[in-house]
Amino acid sequence: ELKVEQNPLFLSMQEGKNYTIYCNYSTTSDRLYWYRQDPGKSLESLFVLLSNGAVKQEGRLMASLDTKARLSTLHITAAVHDLSATYFCAVEWNRDDKIIFGKGTRLHILP
Amino acid sequence: DAGVTQSPTHLIKTRGQQVTLRCSPKSGHDTVSWYQQALGQGPQFIFQYYEEEERQRGNFPDRFSGHQFPNYSSELNVNALLLGDSALYLCASSLAQITQYFGPGTRLTVL
Numbered sequence: 001e002l003k004v005e006q007n008p009l010f011l012s013m014q015e016g017k018n019y020t021i022y023c024n025y026s027t028t029s030d031r032l033y034w035y036r037q038d039p040g041k042s043l044e045s046l047f048v049l050l051s052n053g054a055v056k057q058e059g060r061l062m063a064s065l066d067t068k069a070r071l072s073t074l075h076i077t078a079a080v081h082d083l084s085a086t087y088f089c090a091v092e093w094n095r096d097d098k099i100i101f102g103k104g105t106r107l108h109i110l111p
Numbered sequence: 112d113a114g115v116t117q118s119p120t121h122l123i124k125t126r127g128q129q130v131t132l133r134c135s136p137k138s139g140h141d142t143v144s145w146y147q148q149a150l151g152q153g154p155q156f157i158f159q160y161y162e163e164e165e166r167q168r169g170n171f172p173d174r175f176s177g178h179q180f181p182n183y184s185s186e187l188n189v190n191a192l193l194l195g196d197s198a199l200y201l202c203a204s205s206l207a208q209i210t211q212y213f214g215p216g217t218r219l220t221v222l
Contacts, residue, residue: 033210042201043154043213088153098167099144099211101153 002027002093006102014110016078021105023072023089031092032072033099034063036085043088046074079109113138115204115214123220124192132187132217136204142166143185144211145177146201154201160185189219197221 003026013019023032031050035043047056049065049072056063060083062075072089090101116135124130136143142161146154156169160179179185183204189196197220203211 035213042215043203045210045212048210090153098156098159098169100156101146103153 002029002091002100004089004091004100004102006089006105008105009103010106010108012108012110013076013079015080018078019076021074021076021087021089021107023074023091023102025070025072025091025100027070027093028067029070029091029093032065033090033092034072034074035088035090037088037104038085046087076107081109081111083107084109115140115202115212117200117202117214117217119217120215121218121220123222125222126192126194128192128221129188129190130192130219132189132200132202132219133184134187134202134204134214135184136202137212140204140206140212141183142205142207143179143183144203144205145185145187146203147171147196148199148201148216150198157187192221194221 005024007022033048034046036046037043047063052067054065060077065072086104086106088101088104090099092099115137118133144159145157148154157171158168159166163179174190176188199216199218201216202214205211
């Protein structure tokens with residue numbers, strides 16, 4: 001059974017600080033996704049990581065994938081209040097299969 | 112280019128009733144997936160439709176059923192509603208299993 005675990009589940013941090021969210025999954029995967037969700041809103045796709053060693057960056061967010069360790073990280077650099085949201089990682093297990101989400105990391109950035 | 116659209120936005124039903132939710136995929140997309148997101152949780156995969164057939168299904172009872180039409184739009188039907196069915200229902204569309212784009216969701220409340 002494919003399991004996806006994120007940690008931490010809650011994170012409160014000061015503006016300007018750096019932090020990392022971790023996503024572990026239990027079996028080999030074709031793709032790993034990172035999504036952002038604002039309260040009461042739908043999911044916004046941030047990154048799709050396809051291969052071992054993949055690294056993608058957008059603004060203050062950088063995602064990486066280590067398929068051997070079954071680990072992805074979402075790194076936040078010099079956090080700003082606008083990044084406050086819930087971040088989900090999701091893993092696709094084999095092509096054409098369902099996508100399993102983690103429980104999400106609720107990020108609160110204090111001004 | 113319209114993204115994924117869902118209707119209705121909000122819905123209130125009582126236990127035992129039936130509900131139908133609708134989704135129109137992003138232009139050019141042929142695959143529709145449905146997710147249930149309970150408050151404070153990550154989305155849970157319900158099922159996926161491709162070429163008007165259910166291709167994959169998550170761990171949901173038969174009370175949850177769906178349909179995909181020739182124009183790729185989709186419906187999610189839930190029979191014999193339970194209080195625990197209260198959630199945000201998200202539709203996502205994709206083309207050939209490339210990145211899924213999520214709709215705004217339908218908030219279902221069962222009283």
